[in-house]
Amino acid sequence: MQACEQVMDRGASDDAEAEVARVMQICNACRYCEGFCAVFPAMTRRIEFGKADAHYLANLCHNCGSCLHACQYAPPHEFVLNVPQAMARLRGKTYADYAWPACMGTAYRHAGVSIALALLASLVLFFLVPSGNLFERVDPPGSFFTLFPHGTLVWLFGVVFAWAALALGVGVGRFWRDVSPGAPNAAAATETTHAILTLKYLDGGHGEGCNNEDDAFSLWRRNFHHLTFYGFLLCFAATLAATFHHYVLGIHAPYALTSLPVVLGTVGGIGLVIGPAGLLWCNVRRHPLHGDTAQRPLDRGFMLLLLLTSASGLALLAWRDTAAMGVLLVVHLGAVMAFFLTLPYGKFAHGIYRSAALLKWAIEKRQPSRLKLGGD
Amino acid sequence: MHDVLVIGGGNAALCAALTAREAGASVLLLESSPREWRGGNSQHTRNLRCMHDAPQDVLVDAYPEDEYWRDLLGVTGGLTDEALARLVIRSTATCRDWMHRHGVHFQPSLSGALHTARTNAFFMGGGKALVNAYYRSAARLGVDIRYDAPVHSLELRDGEFVAARIGRERITARSCVVAAGGFESDREWLSEAWGQNEHGEWLADNFLIRGTRFNRGVLLKNLIESGADAIGDPSQSHCVAIDARAPLYDGGICTRVDCVSLGIMLNRNAERFYDEGEDFWPKRYAIWGRLVARQPGQIGYAIIDSKAIGRFMPPVFPGIRAETLDDLARQLGLDEARFMGTVTDYNAACRVGRFDHTLLDDCHTEGLTPAKTHWALPLDTPPYYGYALRPGITFTYLGLKVNEHAAVHFGGRPSRNLFVAGEMMAGNVLGKGYLAGIGMSIGTTFGRIAGTQAARAVQETNARERHAGV
Numbered sequence: 001m002q003a004c005e006q007v008m009d010r011g012a013s014d015d016a017e018a019e020v021a022r023v024m025q026i027c028n029a030c031r032y033c034e035g036f037c038a039v040f041p042a043m044t045r046r047i048e049f050g051k052a053d054a055h056y057l058a059n060l061c062h063n064c065g066s067c068l069h070a071c072q073y074a075p076p077h078e079f080v081l082n083v084p085q086a087m088a089r090l091r092g093k094t095y096a097d098y099a100w101p102a103c104m105g106t107a108y109r110h111a112g113v114s115i116a117l118a119l120l121a122s123l124v125l126f127f128l129v130p131s132g133n134l135f136e137r138v139d140p141p142g143s144f145f146t147l148f149p150h151g152t153l154v155w156l157f158g159v160v161f162a163w164a165a166l167a168l169g170v171g172v173g174r175f176w177r178d179v180s181p182g183a184p185n186a187a188a189a190t191e192t193t194h195a196i197l198t199l200k201y202l203d204g205g206h207g208e209g210c211n212n213e214d215d216a217f218s219l220w221r222r223n224f225h226h227l228t229f230y231g232f233l234l235c236f237a238a239t240l241a242a243t244f245h246h247y248v249l250g251i252h253a254p255y256a257l258t259s260l261p262v263v264l265g266t267v268g269g270i271g272l273v274i275g276p277a278g279l280l281w282c283n284v285r286r287h288p289l290h291g292d293t294a295q296r297p298l299d300r301g302f303m304l305l306l307l308l309t310s311a312s313g314l315a316l317l318a319w320r321d322t323a324a325m326g327v328l329l330v331v332h333l334g335a336v337m338a339f340f341l342t343l344p345y346g347k348f349a350h351g352i353y354r355s356a357a358l359l360k361w362a363i364e365k366r367q368p369s370r371l372k373l374g375g376d
Numbered sequence: 377m378h379d380v381l382v383i384g385g386g387n388a389a390l391c392a393a394l395t396a397r398e399a400g401a402s403v404l405l406l407e408s409s410p411r412e413w414r415g416g417n418s419q420h421t422r423n424l425r426c427m428h429d430a431p432q433d434v435l436v437d438a439y440p441e442d443e444y445w446r447d448l449l450g451v452t453g454g455l456t457d458e459a460l461a462r463l464v465i466r467s468t469a470t471c472r473d474w475m476h477r478h479g480v481h482f483q484p485s486l487s488g489a490l491h492t493a494r495t496n497a498f499f500m501g502g503g504k505a506l507v508n509a510y511y512r513s514a515a516r517l518g519v520d521i522r523y524d525a526p527v528h529s530l531e532l533r534d535g536e537f538v539a540a541r542i543g544r545e546r547i548t549a550r551s552c553v554v555a556a557g558g559f560e561s562d563r564e565w566l567s568e569a570w571g572q573n574e575h576g577e578w579l580a581d582n583f584l585i586r587g588t589r590f591n592r593g594v595l596l597k598n599l600i601e602s603g604a605d606a607i608g609d610p611s612q613s614h615c616v617a618i619d620a621r622a623p624l625y626d627g628g629i630c631t632r633v634d635c636v637s638l639g640i641m642l643n644r645n646a647e648r649f650y651d652e653g654e655d656f657w658p659k660r661y662a663i664w665g666r667l668v669a670r671q672p673g674q675i676g677y678a679i680i681d682s683k684a685i686g687r688f689m690p691p692v693f694p695g696i697r698a699e700t701l702d703d704l705a706r707q708l709g710l711d712e713a714r715f716m717g718t719v720t721d722y723n724a725a726c727r728v729g730r731f732d733h734t735l736l737d738d739c740h741t742e743g744l745t746p747a748k749t750h751w752a753l754p755l756d757t758p759p760y761y762g763y764a765l766r767p768g769i770t771f772t773y774l775g776l777k778v779n780e781h782a783a784v785h786f787g788g789r790p791s792r793n794l795f796v797a798g799e800m801m802a803g804n805v806l807g808k809g810y811l812a813g814i815g816m817s818i819g820t821t822f823g824r825i826a827g828t829q830a831a832r833a834v835q836e837t838n839a840r841e842r843h844a845g846v
């Protein structure tokens with residue numbers, strides 16, 4: 001009876017992959033949570049959970065918390081079953097293990113430090129670069145590019161952004177190949193897009209939302225994420241619109257309050273203030289057994305950085321005609337740069353890996369199961 | 377003082393508390409367990425058996441009242457009360473709206489339980505999600521809840537409830553609902569019920585309890601001793617074969633091992649003792665607990681080979697695995713020679729036709745006692761797997777006699793203000809056997825009846841007191 005004792009006495013395992021395999025083996029014999037999300041239906045298509053399966057399922061999990069509160073084997077039961085926590089721990093490992101180049105995996109493990117360093121370095125950089133005096137009103141007011149030549153900025157951000165996209169792309173490419181369900185068809189792609197844009201799996205499976213501080217469901221977390229996500233996209237679109245104005249239309253900043261870049265940025269910026277602030281509020285009140293508390297610096301650092309970016313951008317807009325503009329611009333550009341620098345080695349990866357896992361699921365579920373389990 | 381006292385913290389108790397509160401009564405609920413273990417056996421459940429005349433949200437086709445009744449009659453062999461049974465059956469046609477209003481969500485049959493798609497509505501997230509929803513709803517409605525509150529006796533006067541006692545504390549109320557489950561976690565009582573075998577073994581010493589450790593039958597015993605009318609056979613319990621490595625309590629659903637019909641089942645002496653292929657697993661699932669209980673040491677060993685892998689619900693613990701049969705015997709601690717003899721005889725007796733585990737196929741044994749009448753394939757494809765199984769008790773049948781108002785009876789007379797619901801009275805409807813999902817049907821129906829009646833008893837008391845000018 002050696003094999004069994006291993007499972008029984010082991011309780012929760014320290015090895016993140018082994019722990020996911022352990023919890024999935026218990027869940028697979030129970031299946032009560034099948035209606036909450038995609039993780040459980042994906043689980044029932046397997047009877048063993050190797051490393052690649054474990055990483056796939058971990059990233060399919062949205063950490064909604066439902067299956068923790070519904071679990072009759074959750075602590076203090078001797079099975080100490082905590083699916084969201086096992087999944088969260090392994091996600092941390094996914095980001096690190098699949099990071100490219102591999103040495104940057106350590107950036108995840110010390111996420112708080114990475115973010116702080118990236119921010120500090122970026123701020124110092126932007127304090128040093130300006131050609132004029134940062135603490136004086138520029139002439140004409142709001143002409144940002146007298147302080148930072150437009151070309152220099154495009155070059156700097158362009159390179160960093162391209163690097164971030166490449167690094168994330170390589171990582172997620174490896175992740176994709178590890179459990180490869182085949183090529184997506186249109187239906188799978190549409191379903192995935194829908195699941196991403198609506199954050200389907202934070203709705204609890206019944207539409208009342210996910211758990212936060214206790215077993216009650218709420219849509220707050222999902223709605224704050226929507227504000228964050230769409231706010232981010234709008235800000236990104238604003239930056240693209242500004243670039244378009246600059247190069248194609250030949251119109252140079254500062255732009256009018258009613259111009260496309262400013263409108264997009266303002267609306268998105270407001271979303272990107274309320275969203276991360278709300279997520280932070282949820283995160284602080286979160287049930288201690290949800291997720292992996294060791295990753296708090298990663299999670300909260302990311303939210304704070306988003307908040308700093310949007311708040312500094314909005315402040316910049318508000319005070320662009322004053323002597324504070326220079327410093328605000330440095331802070332904004334520093335925050336944006338830190339965000340891009342940590343993009344492939346920080347929490348941002350969650351969106352990319354989750355999207356990939358969702359697409360895998362949408363493809364896989366359209367294939368017949370290899371198992372032929374009889375009724376129980 | 378509260379109007380209604382509800383004793384217990386599972387499905388039946390919660391249904392009673394919610395209904396009494398909805399009827400305007402002030403309610404106190406006493407749950408013997410700490411908060412994190414609340415919900416009794418109800419937290420382990422997964423579904424409710426529902427009658428319906430046409431497809432409903434998560435239920436396909438129809439499951440009319442009469443078919444439900446015939447199914448119940450079949451499994452109980454007539455040990456049921458038709459009027460009460462039909463009351464339950466009819467109420468399952470509509471109770472889900474009420475459940476939904478209190479936060480319970482339903483989903484279609486789980487994968488691996490598709491044979492119940494027509495008859496059973498599954499709780500999304502299982503019984504613990506249901507229990508959580510009810511506790512939230514109760515808190516919202518202003519039901520007072522106390523955990524760590526094990527009631528040890530009731531104070532009665534002329535068949536009427538006066539007070540409940542927890543240690544030295546005395547809790548009075550105008551009426552009371554007891555819904556404190558069966559006695560399956562009182563091991564001494566179980567021992568007494570199951571007795572000794574010819575080897576002098578106390579059978580229940582080797583039993584595992586599938587549900588909560590808090591259902592110790594304290595109030596069942598107290599009420600019967602106080603003269604309440606009992607119903608059901610005290611020596612009977614529902615019992616299935618579960619993985620011997622399951623925890624002593626609260627192993628719940630996941631400890632089932634569903635491979636018996638795909639292989640052979642041996643006892644401690646490495647002998648077969650029953651037809652493993654008699655019928656489909658869901659139907660035969662429940663007999664193996666009792667069969668294993670009658671074997672020496674109350675243990676059985678399910679043996680399969682690799683052909684069975686991927687054909688049954690994955691078990692919670694990995695099986696003991698071996699490349700050869702004799703190694704498997706060694707690892708399981710069975711006598712090698714006898715084990716090999718049994719397997720060789722079985723393999724030689726297999727008449728393989730067209731194997732199909734979704735129907736009663738034609739693979740059977742010839743000249744073997746006991747025979748295996750279906751799905752008989754020789755054990756010849758390594759690796760081999762073995763699972764040790766023990767009896768796991770689900771619930772006990774002994775309960776209190778009730779009428780359609782869920783009233784506890786004393787000497788044939790219904791009490792005016794003491795009611796009972798759930799497992800404590802399920803024996804009125806389910807005298808023996810089991811029908812998946814009927815436990816929750818009985819608990820929900822009678823929980824709500826008990827709550828309504830308890831609130832009504834309060835109004836009557838109040839009216840009488842007003843009348844008397846008290």
Ligand SMILES: Cc1cc2nc3c(=O)[nH]c(=O)nc-3n(C[C@H](O)[C@H](O)[C@H](O)COP(=O)(O)OP(=O)(O)OC[C@H]3O[C@@H](n4cnc5c(N)ncnc54)[C@H](O)[C@@H]3O)c2cc1C
Pocket residue numbers: 383384385386387388389406407408409414415416417418419420421422423424425525526527528555556557558586587588590591592593594595627628629769770771797798799800812813814815816817819
């Ligand atoms: C593993 C398993 C799976 C099951 N699956 C299903 C299923 O899918 N569908 C189905 O219909 N049925 C199922 N059943 C049966 C079902 O659990 C019962 O029929 C149902 O839960 C009974 O509800 P109840 O409220 O009467 O008892 P319980 O839910 O057991 O509640 C009894 C409560 O009383 C409390 N209590 C006990 N003594 C005292 C005391 N002295 N003072 C105060 N409180 C006390 C306990 O702590 C507990 O909270 C299953 C049972 C098990 C064990």
Ligand code: HEM
Pocket residue numbers: 144153157232235236238239253254255261262263264265266268269270272309310311312313314315316317318320332336
């Ligand atoms: C590519 C690098 C970026 C540069 C050079 C840049 C520069 C600027 C400038 C110059 C302004 C002031 C606009 C004005 O007042 O008219 C601004 C505003 C703003 N920026 Fe950025 N930004 C960049 C990226 C981002 C990103 C990635 C975000 C969000 C994630 C963001 C969020 C905002 C917000 C919310 C505002 C205020 C609203 C507005 O003016 O449109 N910026 N940015």
Ligand code: HEM
Pocket residue numbers: 061062063196199202225228229232276279283291299300302303306350351352354355
């Ligand atoms: C691309 C698809 C994306 C998906 C599928 C996705 C999904 C999720 C999910 C499920 C969570 C909850 C996880 C948890 O709380 O642990 C989450 C958290 C979060 N996401 Fe996203 N996300 C995506 C993109 C983004 C983007 C683009 C941003 C912002 C730039 C973002 C910002 C956040 C933040 C700030 C949190 C909170 C983290 C926490 O509470 O710990 N997400 N995301």
Ligand code: SF4
Pocket residue numbers: 026027028030031032033034067068070071072073081083501502
């Ligand atoms: S989390 Fe718990 S209740 Fe849900 S499927 Fe897993 S074991 Fe079952």
Ligand code: SF4
Pocket residue numbers: 033036037038039040060061062063064065066067068083084087201
């Ligand atoms: S936490 Fe939510 S998303 Fe993750 S596995 Fe559990 S139910 Fe699914």
